[in-house]
Amino acid sequence: MTRTSLTQLEARDAFIARHIGPSASEQEAMLSTLGYASRAALIDALVPANIRNKGALPLGQYSAPMPETAALAQLKSLASKNRVLKSLIGQGYYNSHTPAVILRNIFENPAWYTAYTPYQPEISQGRLEAILNFQQVITDLTGMGISNASMLDEGTAAAEAMTLIQRVGKSKSNVLYVADDVLPQTLEVVQTRAKPLNIEVRTFAPSELERLDSCFGALLQYPGVNGVVRDYRAGVEHLHANGAMVIVAADLLALTMLAPPGEWGADVVVGNSQRFGVPLGFGGPHAGYLSTRDEFKRSMSGRLVGVTIDAQGNKAYRLALQTREQHIRREKATSNICTAQVLLAVMASMYAVYHGPAGLLQIARRVHRYTGILAANLRTLGYGIANASFFDTLTIETDRAEQLHAAAVAAGVNLRKVDAKHVGVSLDETITRDDLAVLWNIFANGSVPAPDFDAVEAGVQNAFPAALARTSSYLDHPVFNTHHSEHEMLRYLRSLADKDLALDRTMIPLGSCTMKLNATSEMIPVTWPEFSSIHPFAPDAQTVGYREMIAQLEEMLCALTGYAAVSLQPNAGSQGEYAGLLVIKAYHESRGEGHRNICLIPSSAHGTNPASANMVGMQVVVTACDASGNVDLADLQAKAEQHSANLACVMVTYPSTHGVFEEGIQQLCEIIHAHGGQVYIDGANMNALVGVAAPGSFGGDVSHLNLHKTFCIPHGGGGPGVGPIGVGAHLAKFLPNQRSSGYQRDASGIGAVSAAPFGSASILPISWMYIAMMGAEGLTAATETAILAANYIARRLSPHYPVLYSGHDGLVAHECIIDLRPLTDATGISNEDVAKRLMDFGFHAPTMSFPVPGTLMIEPTESESKVEIDRFIDAMIVIRSEIAQVQNGEFDREDNPLKGAPHTAEVLTADVWAHKYSREVAAFPVPSLRKQKYWPPVGRADNVYGDRNLFCGCAPMSDYE
The missing domain is CATH 3.40.640.10 (Type I PLP-dependent aspartate aminotransferase-like (Major domain))
Incomplete structure (x- = not known):
């Protein structure tokens, strides 16, 4: 028998394999479907060479991945301070x-x-x-x-x-x-x-x-x-x-x-x-x-x-x-x-x-x-x-x-x-x-x-x-x-x-939302009294460990983003956008250019981007995207020149909102800088960048990060979130203070954007644990695997649904958009119908109608196994066959499994079945559901009724009498 080295035995303690869903052999099979020999080769084909990072992440003492027990022990030593x-x-x-x-x-x-x-x-x-x-x-x-x-x-x-x-x-x-x-x-x-x-x-x-x-x-x-x-x-x-x-x-x-x-x-x-x-x-x-x-x-x-x-x-x-x-x-x-x-x-x-x-x-x-x-x-x-x-x-x-x-x-x-x-x-x-x-x-x-x-x-x-x-x-x-x-x-x-x-039951394939594993070891420290029972305005002598952990997390995030400084105060991604734009505004004012108030935003941007710009008093100028969904650099150039004297910044998402690594990102940064503006890179898609490219290195001046996406803080049904900002060295002194509590990073800093000096501090140990347990190697592998999984889904679904907005060799970033509009035109089946039908399969729907109306945006993340990804793909293929049955007349255009979805147990077991399709088709579209089935508790919600008869509290007492 071949002797296993001690180093190999120790490697089995690594958290990386716990976090990354597909095994090595499963990844090989996925790569084979795409025609690439390795993850690195896939990334080389996908990420523009001029921004591609091929070196090790500079994580210092946290470069090597730590076993879960070791990471918990080290964090406990900080907490004990x-x-x-x-x-x-x-x-x-x-x-x-x-x-x-x-x-x-x-x-x-x-x-x-x-x-x-x-x-x-x-x-x-x-x-x-x-x-x-x-x-x-x-x-x-x-x-x-x-x-x-x-x-x-x-x-x-x-x-x-x-x-x-x-x-x-x-x-x-x-x-x-x-x-x-x-x-x-x-x-x-x-x-x-x-x-x-x-x-x-x-x-x-x-x-x-x-x-x-x-x-x-x-x-x-x-x-x-x-x-x-x-x-x-x-x-x-x-x-x-x-x-x-x-x-x-x-x-x-x-x-x-x-x-x-x-x-x-x-x-x-x-x-x-x-x-x-x-x-x-x-x-x-x-x-x-x-x-x-x-x-x-x-x-x-x-x-x-x-x-x-x-x-x-x-x-x-x-x-x-x-x-x-x-x-x-x-x-x-x-x-x-x-x-x-x-x-x-x-x-x-x-x-x-x-x-x-x-x-x-x-x-x-x-x-x-x-x-x-x-x-x-x-x-x-x-x-x-x-x-x-x-x-x-x-x-x-x-x-x-x-x-x-x-x-x-x-x-x-x-x-x-x-x-x-x-x-x-x-x-x-x-x-x-x-x-x-x-x-x-x-x-x-x-x-x-x-x-x-x-x-x-x-x-x-x-x-x-x-x-x-x-x-x-x-x-x-x-x-x-x-x-x-x-x-x-x-x-x-x-x-x-x-x-x-929730994720404890099933994959949640939401594009732009990055629903990944929130590992138990990451969650455990949140309830330690040393973190949970500290008042935000306790004397500094009592929060030494907290502040050391926060400083280390800031250093980690700087290493991963290429920025010089990070503030963890913003307690949501939206707050991060707002804080980042305030920092840009303060920078211009410090240079006697407070008149700069034009914010260029591509038409494909997240809706929070223009809202944030409006909140800081900037005027939004929308720039065009080309037919492939990329920022139209010619239009951007023209508008940057038109507003050169007053240009404050551009807000872009990278990879793009459409899920593509745009080739012209460095050129975009150069255009804005040439006209005196700053580049805000929305970090919503950072799950496709960590270890692969750093926004602070390829031209970004400010980015917010969604720790509740890329860095494993759970979504919690719509919060908590943390949206820290990373900035270049020239902007570091403008990061938020909280002078009312005595917290001041720099006299030039903006005022508080959250009620506590470090925002949602008690959940920061989650991201600290994730980075410490993954190390440089694991973080890069996570990004590469997320991109692999998205491309695997896109490739397998492309014979069945049009895939929008791909780059070289038909590749996407960490998410892909499938276009339901041609099928809707032909059959009347909408992306909403597909979303509701997925519930019958036990899946949460992908992101609907964003960034393109009538589409579904899918993001599998690196933490989903190939078995679960294949289960989702199979469900989508079965749904496509059901749409075909509507198209060829086997199913009625108005009374079919998609329009009737989701199907509740009450409906399926009723004495009367009024539909033109069978109960079996409704309840068990694939055989595996007979062994494990999630039953939606209600049928399709009536949105129009709800808005016309708005009631937003518990039922009145008369309902109980």
Whole structure:
């Protein structure tokens, strides 16, 4: 027997083979289909030689792939450098208990975290119901008419609210007033957003609210950052009388006890749902929220889940009013929030389902009571409380603030640093009597015995105006009053997960979306307390490991992209675009060329591109694409010359949105640079570039990366996401700061674009783990395999469907577009019909109608095995034969398996079968489905009915009576 070397034995521990789906022999078979001897030969034929990288990725100490256990151990050593203290800092972030049933069955469950955005509603009914629950929680607690499906965080929600009220309001003013007790990070994000839109942000003391004039709106905090609970009724009436509108940033837990803003005149209510069972995570991810008056629903940013009916008349959920999305409005869009925080919104909604209205109120009362006891104890010690009213936060007057902070840290507690004369304390649901004893010792300096707890408690009353006590009910719907035992909650969560298709069940072949393996070892560190239980504004001495990990990840991403510096603050790809364009704008302004405001964007670009340009005050000029889908360089040249004096930048996606490595990318960069512009390369398709070509090396100045695509952070049903930006050396000093928290990379940097200095920091270990375990060799192999898989699919499907936009030798990049339009013209079968029929085979549909209407864009990724890829190809071939049967008359043009899809078990087992095709054809189009079958829970959703009869909350009580 041939002796196996120790090196070969050790190599079997490598993660690379776990991540990359096709085995070596399967890859050889795929290459044979394409006629290439190796992956490298395929890449050489496909990628332009002038940008092709053939050297090893410069990953330094992370060049060699690490086994999973070694990578976890090294990351654990970094995590151990963090100190997990009891953070009572508040400022919008609180310790919370994640119920174990939610932690295990949502946060740690791939059925939830590997799902895609629910654009295909029939196979997303579980998470759509969960998001609808979230919307109901928000509308009930805020007292508003409608809520969206979540926002990125509280700061960006407030910024979106600012542009919403300016858009729908009647005032011609450009002034927004912000109360000086609004969360500092929220104010900074609003200021960043306002500046390029020529909105003037002015701060004011809340006591002056009734004297404000000449503004389009005001932003209030309820309760304020320093704890005070104010009655704003008179001030709101004053603003409304003067044509202004009111945004209120509100604490959800406090709203179980306080009169909701919707009852005292708010026009928009925003905030964060983090304290509803979501870990601190050094600032994210958390689900922000935005609710507003019902009449503004068609102007509201973000996604919205609504109720409709399916083809059989049964209730179904879907995303409503999708014409508001950026790919429709494009350069007219005023928002680019295409990434929500679905996974975190689901957790928050289930926290409310599990506790119910009575449980939430009990938590709130306990927190408030403990705060009252603390206030009474502090007064006993002679401390003054700056805020006479409060819910959970006290601002304490003291002449020894620094000593108190030092004593608190020594006792394992973080207090909020207000100023030299004040200290802040914010209590939460995790507080116990023992914690109050610790706080007593800190403030008493260990010199005075604590008073009798029960005696103090007996004298504590509510500490907010009686006129602000909530009297209205909330969460009356049965879903919030049923699942309070763990057994019932477990079954409810399982029933919802069973309705959905996620990566744990099947390939999700979405072009442009890169639905790849989110490996378990990558996910494990997210729940470590050293990462999950850190407050975003904890002292630097307690976050050493976090910041080392973040710095290492930045270095890794620089090595992979060819850029000089990276910021991880943007917490979505859309935010990355926005931040990147702000950096370009700041660069031009620093050179005395702030007049440069023209952004060239090819007609094939992602819809978020023109929306982002519009948000930073740039004027979009669309450039043409040629018949092959490439950027028309002649048209680009002409428009660059035409706008040379004012050219700010170009935004291009590479490989192209059409899935092609365009030969002229370097020439494009040279044209823009020759006219003084900067090149923004959208990193949405980075999965085709890592190790093969680096945008920062072939001419890019800025790129955003989708860590939730290329770098394995899961999509979570539509969020979390991370969209960091990489920039050239000349732009590095303009990367985002967060001055309100003391985080400043460079004095020239732009303001904060997210509420936390490092955005969604707690999920960054996922990408760190992926890169460390793959190493230089593995990352390059992943890219090559993704491209191989896409070309294999294109080649095998090309005899059956036209494949659009290929390059040399008919090759595509990491995705391919198949054209259904000729078949639609001949048979009436649309790409939507094919998408719905794929559900009967147990597949999520490819991307529909983007970037070309009437087509399907397919991306297999490197993590799908050849068996799964072949299963998908076989399904597409069977579907093509069904279309042929429609074409030749064997199937009726209107009553056929494609028009009838998807087929539910209820329809298939009904006594009456009214179709002209058989039940067997409907249910089991391929034999393997008899052994393993996913049953879509609803028939085809009626989009028109849903928009005409818009309903975006839980069913009214009358439905249950």
